[in-house]
Amino acid sequence: MSDCVFCSNIVSGKESHEFFRSDRIIGFMDKFPVEDGHCLIIPRKHYVNILDIERQVYLDIHNLARYVSRAVMDVFHADGVNIGQNNGECAKQVVMHYHLHVIPRHCGRELMWSRLDRSDQELEKYANMISTRLNDIINLDII
Numbered sequence: 001m002s003d004c005v006f007c008s009n010i011v012s013g014k015e016s017h018e019f020f021r022s023d024r025i026i027g028f029m030d031k032f033p034v035e036d037g038h039c040l041i042i043p044r045k046h047y048v049n050i051l052d053i054e055r056q057v058y059l060d061i062h063n064l065a066r067y068v069s070r071a072v073m074d075v076f077h078a079d080g081v082n083i084g085q086n087n088g089e090c091a092k093q094v095v096m097h098y099h100l101h102v103i104p105r106h107c108g109r110e111l112m113w114s115r116l117d118r119s120d121q122e123l124e125k126y127a128n129m130i131s132t133r134l135n136d137i138i139n140l141d142i143i
């Protein structure tokens with residue numbers, strides 16, 4: 001969809017700090033993170049939300065989230081991780097292309113939900129760090 005920011009910028013590969021891409025799904029750094037390591041997993045095909053996404057694509061995304069959670073916790077020395085997903089405007093879905101948030105959490109540090117200002121260079125560095133760790137985890141099947 002041409003009016004979708006994820007289709008036009010992320011799926012096209014124009015403007016993303018990716019750490020994973022397959023024939024069906026993409027993992028990349030959130031451009032406006034609430035915590036360092038905050039990333040998103042999306043389908044390459046445009047689905048609005050949980051109400052129209054295909055079952056297998058949904059399962060692929062959530063299965064990858066298991067590995068990504070371990071990777072971001074290792075890379076950012078986090079104590080936990082939040083997995084989040086909004087459906088519908090009243091549920092605070094802003095981009096109308098299915099996306100799953102993976103947010104590393106640190107004990108004793110409250111999340112303010114305000115967006116951090118991170119440069120493209122920093123986001124690219126984080127994507128590379130996650131990609132390296134993710135490949136190890138998937139290859140070694142640590143989870």
Ligand SMILES: [Zn+2]
Nearest residue numbers: 004007046097
């Ligand atoms: Zn889209």
